[in-house]
Amino acid sequence: MIKFTLNGRIVETDAPPTARLLDLIRDEFELIGTKEGCGEGECGACSVFVNNLLQNSCLIPIGAIAGADIQTIEGIMETEQFKLLDESYSNAGGVQCGYCIPGMIMASAALLSNNPHPTEAEIRDGISGNLCRCTGYNMIVDAINLAAKKGDGLWQKK
Amino acid sequence: MAEKITAYRFDCLEQTLSQLNKEDCAIIAGGTDVMVLHKSRRGVPPKILKSVVFIDHLSELKQVNQNQKDLHIGACCTYSELLEHALIPVALKNAIKSIAAPAIRNRGTLGGNICNASPAGDTLPLLYVYNAKLRLRSVNGERIVAINDFIQGPRRVQRDPNEIVTEIILPSVLEEDAHVVFEKVGNRNADAIAKVGFAGYIRINDARIEDVRFAFGAVGPTMVRSLNIEKKLVGKTLPLADSDIAEIVADFDKIIRPIDDQRSTAVYRKIVALNLLRYFLSLKQYQTK
Numbered sequence: 165m166i167k168f169t170l171n172g173r174i175v176e177t178d179a180p181p182t183a184r185l186l187d188l189i190r191d192e193f194e195l196i197g198t199k200e201g202c203g204e205g206e207c208g209a210c211s212v213f214v215n216n217l218l219q220n221s222c223l224i225p226i227g228a229i230a231g232a233d234i235q236t237i238e239g240i241m242e243t244e245q246f247k248l249l250d251e252s253y254s255n256a257g258g259v260q261c262g263y264c265i266p267g268m269i270m271a272s273a274a275l276l277s278n279n280p281h282p283t284e285a286e287i288r289d290g291i292s293g294n295l296c297r298c299t300g301y302n303m304i305v306d307a308i309n310l311a312a313k314k315g316d317g318l319w320q321k322k
Numbered sequence: 323m324a325e326k327i328t329a330y331r332f333d334c335l336e337q338t339l340s341q342l343n344k345e346d347c348a349i350i351a352g353g354t355d356v357m358v359l360h361k362s363r364r365g366v367p368p369k370i371l372k373s374v375v376f377i378d379h380l381s382e383l384k385q386v387n388q389n390q391k392d393l394h395i396g397a398c399c400t401y402s403e404l405l406e407h408a409l410i411p412v413a414l415k416n417a418i419k420s421i422a423a424p425a426i427r428n429r430g431t432l433g434g435n436i437c438n439a440s441p442a443g444d445t446l447p448l449l450y451v452y453n454a455k456l457r458l459r460s461v462n463g464e465r466i467v468a469i470n471d472f473i474q475g476p477r478r479v480q481r482d483p484n485e486i487v488t489e490i491i492l493p494s495v496l497e498e499d500a501h502v503v504f505e506k507v508g509n510r511n512a513d514a515i516a517k518v519g520f521a522g523y524i525r526i527n528d529a530r531i532e533d534v535r536f537a538f539g540a541v542g543p544t545m546v547r548s549l550n551i552e553k554k555l556v557g558k559t560l561p562l563a564d565s566d567i568a569e570i571v572a573d574f575d576k577i578i579r580p581i582d583d584q585r586s587t588a589v590y591r592k593i594v595a596l597n598l599l600r601y602f603l604s605l606k607q608y609q610t611k
Contacts, residue, residue: 181329182374183367184357191365204358205426206513217402217428223357224429225350225368227329228376274424292512293423 168232171195171239181227186210188226189236197237197266201295208294209263211270212236218274220293237266245273248315249307258307260298267294272308280319281312328373335382335459338375339486343461346483347375351398351434354426378431383488386410391497394457395490397433404432411495413502417448417521420504423512433487439473440515442540442585446473447521448504449490450537450545457489458482466491475543500525500533505598509585516540517586518594522602529560536602538595541580548577567603571596 167176170193179188186203189195189212201209203222210221213235240246249269253259258268268291275282275290282290287308288301296304312319330347332338341347348370350356360368377383383398386407393409401418404410405427421444422430435445436456446469454469461484472480472487481487503522508514519539525532534555538546551573558566580591 180327180367181331181376182327182370187365187367200364203361203364205354208423208425211425214428218425219429220354220425223352223354223426225329225353225357225374225376227331227374228350228353228378230331271424289419289512290424293425 166226166230168226168229168234170234171236177226179226182225184222185212185224185226185229185234186221189221189234195236195238199263199266201263201267206293206295207264208267208271208291211267211274211294213240213270213274216277218271237269240270240273244318245276245315248318249273249311252311252314253304253307256303256307256310258299258304264294264296264298268296268304272311275308276312276315276319280315282308284309327367327370329376330373331376331379335380335486335488338377338380339459339461339484341375342486343484345373348372349437349486350374350376351378351431351437352400352429353378353434354422354430355434355438355440377486383433383486388496391494393492393495395432395492397436397456397487397489398431399433400429400431401427409496411502413500413504414448414452414492414495417445417502417504420506420511421445426513432490436469436473436490437479437481437487439475439477439479439544441476441543442516442519444506444516444519444539446545447519447537447539448502449492450547451502451521451523451535452492452495453535455491455493456487457491458485459488460485464488470545470547473544498525498533503602507594507598515585518580518591518598520595520598520602522599524602526560531555531558531560536574536599538574538578538599540586541578541591541595546574546578548573551577562603567600570603571600574599 165176189198199209201207205220205223212221215233259265271291271294287305330341360370362369378398383396385396386409387394435443449469455466456472457466501524505520506516507518508516521537523535534552578595580588582588
């Protein structure tokens with residue numbers, strides 16, 4: 165039995181220790197905001213926070229995260245930071261098909277939490293592990309810029 | 323999810339080593355390579371045939387410290403942890419920043435990159451020019467082995483089943499005023515597997531070359547390095563004469579033998595590798611640190 169914290173709730177599973185965190189989140193806990201894109205750590209659609217660090221849930225065997233604090237996109241939806249990102253992505257036109265967006269939001273939140281006023285190069289590095297096939301990224305970069313400008317004081321280093 | 327999988331996650335290194343002495347296990351550090359290598363269908367756990375032992379949480383494997391002028395890096399330090407550590411040289415940090423992307427850097431480990439022994443392993447050219455050594459531990463004790471002896475071929479390393487790589491040692495790295503360059507050529511800046519990797523290391527005293535080292539990645543089964551070619555440049559004065567540069571490039575032209583694969587072609591790889599070398603040798607001035 166593997167025990168960990170998922171979006172603030174302590175959960176247990178008897179899934180095999182090599183099962184992917186991604187599958188567990190989606191199939192067993194039915195949190196389907198986290199997406200599977202490539203399944204190889206190259207697209208970032210499955211991004212989650214593990215102990216506040218951005219990671220690809222498709223690469224994490226659940227045995228390795230016993231006792232850890234996991235947050236998915238659903239877990240951050242009530243935060244002020246999420247609301248600001250939501251608004252900024254809408255205003256900048258950063259969302260088209262939307263498949264990459266949960267991962268993009270996680271990467272954006274991770275970036276701004278560490279670096280509340282990133283340069284454009286730092287923004288592009290922050291989302292470099294996340295692929296978007298619609299927007300060409302410029303609107304996403306704009307959205308993060310907007311969230312950084314409007315969110316003064318909101319993005320304290322954790 | 324009926325299949326029974328045995329996995330261990332011990333509280334300390336001693337217990338882990340003791341289990342490895344009883345049973346040949348698949349060791350998982352960050353898992354960023356293992357999970358892809360054994361990937362199966364969506365919803366189905368990766369097919370790993372042996373028992374699994376997780377090691378990335380072991381504090382014994384996450385230390386970074388200084389011993390004289392040598393740097394000792396715990397094998398399970400993630401790239402992100404190294405980026406934040408005060409003892410890690412700037413050149414190494416700059417190289418790490420060009421590897422993968424934030425999410426992978428938060429999970430992938432230096433020891434994992436070595437033990438995966440991919441011909442395209444990102445950190446390997448750099449570790450070769452740093453003359454890295456590895457400390458391996460088992461219940462029977464420990465030994466130290468040079469990285470070029472440890473890595474024997476694609477996914478082949480000289481590790482006994484009861485051993486763990488505990489530490490990467492970079493000798494004298496904290497005193498040498500060397501200029502270190504790292505280049506990675508891939509289809510995408512982030513997360514791509516390299517088509518060509520290159521690391522160059524040069525130490526100069528008053529325009530004279532005291533020490534120079536080159537390593538090429540993804541152009542052979544293991545990293546390409548040649549002490550004999552490097553020796554030819556020691557004692558020469560910068561800027562190097564065109565004839566000297568041409569000779570070194572011609573020497574490497576003979577020993578770099580890349581292959582065609584899904585990522586690139588042999589022809590492209592060789593041209594790029596030699597161009598990176600030529601560019602490194604043509605620089606007039608080097609900034610140290």
